[in-house]
Amino acid sequence: MYNFNFHSPGTLDEAINLYNNSEDPKFLAGGMTLLASMKQRLISPSDLIDLRNISNLSEVSLNDKVLKIGSLCSHFKLSRNEIINDKIKNLAKLADGIGDPAVRKMGTIGGSIANSDPAADWPAAILALKSQIITNSRIISNKDFFTGMFETLLEDNEIITSIEIEIPDYFNYKKLPNPASRYAIVGVAIAKYGNNVNVAISGASHTPFIAETISDYLSNNFSNDFPEKTIAKDDLNEDIHASAEYRVNLIDVLTKQIINES
Amino acid sequence: MHEISVKITINQKDYERNIQPNTLLVDFLREELGLTGTHVGCDTSQCGACMVLHNKSAIKSCSILVAQLNKQEITTIENLQKDNELHPMQNAFRNNHGLQCGFCTPGMIMSAISLVNENSNPSEKDIRKYLEGNLCRCTGYQNIIKSIEEGAKDMKEPRITNV
Structure with a gap:
């Protein structure tokens, strides 16, 4: 790992000031992807700005039907959080299936979303659920947030402070994990609000996306006779873990598993 | 820098x-x-x-x-051993032949203690799930699981307070 300057600001303003006055800085949350990438010399920031000493970024609260999750909450904390287990149990289960226990202790929801790994679990859930991403300067709709592989709408010096999620009538997430990394080969998140159903897919393409045809069908008829193979395989990843065709099939299989369980 | x-x-x-x-x-x-x-x-x-x-x-x-x-x-x-006495989890690994080459053992033991700190009565399934982040290249998992089952029982009355 190349060397860098290290900062641990106590406030958001201080963090952004440090960012604006550094040559090629990076914000550091749990570091589960960033530090690994730095060790491999894939990136070499001039300055690391540790966000973990900023207060108020690791709380979970419920206001009427809106769940607010602080960006620096660890996956472990969210997997055990009482409000989440009470209101969206399968979201806590999603958190409990990320990486391994040590990774879940350090890794954060904000870091995962900002990193926008196409095979990560949170982005599919955020996309399926009615939600918005709150930053230090604005509110971004979940539909606009993920713009590409490891790309989001965030400005370089923008920090996610929380994620707001409207409690659904039903939510579930299932993935076929890569046995080594536990990243999703394909992951399917389904959120149901009345008759409105959103099906979001992770792991299958360069970015998480909404499976429109399946969502539309399930919104009218929440049953597993939805039309199959509606995602074009040309749009999906083909790699050593799975062919595109296999991923097309997995999307249908995981969707059916969720419907059967609901 | x-x-x-x-x-x-x-x-x-x-x-x-x-x-x-x-x-x-x-x-x-x-x-x-x-x-x-x-x-x-x-x-x-x-x-x-x-x-x-x-x-x-x-x-x-x-x-x-x-x-x-x-x-x-x-x-x-x-820091696990106290007064020349092994920590119950270390002792359980010794009793159950929970190590072969021993390279992964410190990590296995720290994970095992972490598990018991969260869940004092883990099932075999809990133990296997918790070891997702630990690899044993000797593949001696059966005895590692046995060791952790015994170690978890022995840790129920904690001998030391800081872990």
Whole structure:
């Protein structure tokens, strides 16, 4: 790992000031992807700005039907959080299936979303659920947030402070994990609000996306006779873990598993 | 790059050092303090040989900077034995032949203690799930699971309070 300057600001303003006055800085949350990438010399920031000493970024609260999750909450904390287990149990289960226990202790929801790994679990859930991403300067709709592989709408010096999620009538997430990394080969998140159903897919393409045809069908008829193979395989990843065709099939299989369980 | 000053408590001993910001915890433990019980297996956050305890939970010391742990506390495998007596989890590994080459063992034991801190009565399934982040290249998992089952029972009356 190349060397860098290290900062641990106590406030958001201080963090952004440090960012604006550094040559090629990076914000550091749990570091589960960033530090690994730095060790491999894939990136070499001039300055690391540790966000973990900023207060108020690791709380979970419920206001009427809106769940607010602080960006620096660890996956472990969210997997055990009482409000989440009470209101969206399968979201806590999603958190409990990320990486391994040590990774879940350090890794954060904000870091995962900002990193926008196409095979990560949170982005599919955020996309399926009615939600918005709150930053230090604005509110971004979940539909606009993920713009590409490891790309989001965030400005370089923008920090996610929380994620707001409207409690659904039903939510579930299932993935076929890569046995080594536990990243999703394909992951399917389904959120149901009345008759409105959103099906979001992770792991299958360069970015998480909404499976429109399946969502539309399930919104009218929440049953597993939805039309199959509606995602074009040309749009999906083909790699050593799975062919595109296999991923097309997995999307249908995981969707059916969720419907059967609901 | 600027050195930074860090205060860190390791195995109940306070250290204040000037370090390079890119110092990983595992390198600090092994190179600076000579605590070589914490192993480096893969160095890519896969194998778990470098597990240490932070707030009673196992974390991978190859994937955290000392700079991130300012004013915090870490426990390594060296601090488990007390008064010449093995920690119950260490003892259980010995009793059950829970190690072959032994390279993964410090990490396995730290993970096992972390598990019991969260769940004092883990099932075999709980143990297997918790070991997702620990690899044994000897593939001696059966006896590792047996060891942790016994160690968890023996830890129910904690002999030491800091882990």
